[in-house]
Amino acid sequence: MAKVIDGMDTQSHPFVFHGDGGSYFLICLVNVLLCLITLGIYTPWALMKCRRYIYANMEVNGQSFTYGVTGGNIFGSCLFLLAIYFSVIMSMAMRIPFIGIVLFIALFILLPFMVVKGMRYQAMMTSLNGVHFGFSCSMKRFWLIMVGLPVAMAIGLVLCVMIIAKLCPTGSDSGAIISGIVLALIAVAAIGIFNGFLFSKIMPFIWNNISFGVHRFDVKLDTVYCIKFAILAFITIIPFLGVAGYIIYDQIVDEIRGFSIYATGDMSEVFEGLRKRIIAQVIYYFGIAISTSYLTVALRNHFMSRLSLADGRVRFRSTLTYFGMLYRMCALVVVSGITGGLAYPLLKMWMLSWQAENTYVIGDLDALTLENNDQQADTDVLAKVSRGMMPTLPFL
Numbered sequence: 173m174a175k176v177i178d179g180m181d182t183q184s185h186p187f188v189f190h191g192d193g194g195s196y197f198l199i200c201l202v203n204v205l206l207c208l209i210t211l212g213i214y215t216p217w218a219l220m221k222c223r224r225y226i227y228a229n230m231e232v233n234g235q236s237f238t239y240g241v242t243g244g245n246i247f248g249s250c251l252f253l254l255a256i257y258f259s260v261i262m263s264m265a266m267r268i269p270f271i272g273i274v275l276f277i278a279l280f281i282l283l284p285f286m287v288v289k290g291m292r293y294q295a296m297m298t299s300l301n302g303v304h305f306g307f308s309c310s311m312k313r314f315w316l317i318m319v320g321l322p323v324a325m326a327i328g329l330v331l332c333v334m335i336i337a338k339l340c341p342t343g344s345d346s347g348a349i350i351s352g353i354v355l356a357l358i359a360v361a362a363i364g365i366f367n368g369f370l371f372s373k374i375m376p377f378i379w380n381n382i383s384f385g386v387h388r389f390d391v392k393l394d395t396v397y398c399i400k401f402a403i404l405a406f407i408t409i410i411p412f413l414g415v416a417g418y419i420i421y422d423q424i425v426d427e428i429r430g431f432s433i434y435a436t437g438d439m440s441e442v443f444e445g446l447r448k449r450i451i452a453q454v455i456y457y458f459g460i461a462i463s464t465s466y467l468t469v470a471l472r473n474h475f476m477s478r479l480s481l482a483d484g485r486v487r488f489r490s491t492l493t494y495f496g497m498l499y500r501m502c503a504l505v506v507v508s509g510i511t512g513g514l515a516y517p518l519l520k521m522w523m524l525s526w527q528a529e530n531t532y533v534i535g536d537l538d539a540l541t542l543e544n545n546d547q548q549a550d551t552d553v554l555a556k557v558s559r560g561m562m563p564t565l566p567f568l
Contacts, residue, residue: 183537184532185232185233185532185534185537186232186528186531186533187230187232187532188231188528188529189521189524189525191225191525192229193518195225196517197518199517200222203218204218216247216250217244217246218243219243219246220241221243223239223241224239227239230524233537233538235301237299238298239298240297241293241294245560246560248556248559249286249557249559249560251557252557253279256279259275260272260275260276284314284318286554286558286561287558288311288314290560291307291378291561292308293555294559295307296547303385303544304545305384306383307382308381308547317377318374318377321370325369326366329366332358333355333359333362336354336355336358337355340354360407363406364402364403364406367402367406368395368401368402368403369399372397372398373395376391376392383547385543385544385545386541386543387541389479390480390484392478393478394478401471402467405463405464405470406463409459409460409463412458412459412462413456415452416453419448420452457505461505462498465494465497468497469493473492476488477489477490482535485536485539486533486535486537486540487534489532489534490532491531491532492527496530500523501523503522504516
């Protein structure tokens with residue numbers, strides 16, 4: 173695949189990941205021990221230590237990324253949110269609900285501002301070749317795209333499904349079955365529309381407000397494409413749900429009627445029931461893995477092909493494959509589960525290395541002006557407690 177890309181553009185720079193499974197395993201092992209010793213308090217520092225290792229070993233055009241967010245930043249944000257949460261609980265326990273309601277409303281209003289400030293800080297603490305990323309957006313647009321649009325779409329789609337459900341015939345068994353199938357298909361389509369449409373609007377909103385030094389990113393996604401692949405991804409789950417439901421159909425009917433196999437005392441029936449449940453769960457999770465792999469690859473490849481930097485002088489390309497993502501994702505989940513998590517660090521490095529070698533930056537990077545913008549980190553109290561918000565937002 174790399175030869176194909178190189179043949180299309182001689183200025184193609186693949187991402188290179190130098191992370192080592194053994195080194196990352198030791199980092200994860202120390203992190204787990206420290207988290208256990210500190211009763212989980214060390215978790216923010218553990219997460220940031222892993223993230224800094226990944227960024228430091230991710231390279232493009234001979235330069236590695238740096239990541240300056242600390243565990244203290246994450247801990248401060250978590251502490252603030254926990255303080256609000258326990259204040260609400262205490263106010264309810266002391267029968268002063270007014271205070272709890274006021275705090276909840278205040279948090280709802282402040283949360284979008286905190287997310288924006290957190291994203292800005294995360295971007296500024298990420299750099300490549302000494303040039304920092306940046307994030308800046310209109311709060312009005314953020315409210316509309318990130319809060320208003322999902323809520324409005326969710327309400328609209330639920331109302332549509334409810335109206336269609338009222339119109340479906342349920343007077344007979346055959347009518348109920350047909351109505352159930354129709355509603356299931358409509359629900360799948362609604363979920364696909366919801367996810368595809370939001371992806372096509374939220375991702376451009378975020379990345380069109382991200383900059384690399386003085387250069388801005390630009391992306392325009394095809395909404396119809398995103399919706400189509402989101403619907404197809406959810407449709408792939410249906411056969412697996414059907415098979416899993418068929419296997420445990422008798423148990424579901426018995427439980428609805430209030431009968432349990434455990435009440436019979438017959439161990440053979442109990443073990444047979446457990447065996448069917450395990451098989452059904454394996455089939456169900458395999459269907460989720462197929463659907464997730466399909467959707468992730470389709471949307472990521474589409475997004476990267478539409479992403480550009482510095483007025484189109486630098487472009488991006490992703491060549492991930494569905495099968496490659498599927499068996500890596502299954503290995504990450506299954507093998508990690510079988511080994512009690514011991515294989516996770518090695519498989520995580522294997523996954524990242526594959527993703528990196530199938531991601532390309534196309535353009536003359538040496539001709540790109542390496543100059544930081546004049547954006548400064550916010551220093552107000554709200555900004556400081558927001559620095560740990562959105563710690564998983566990928567700026568790579």
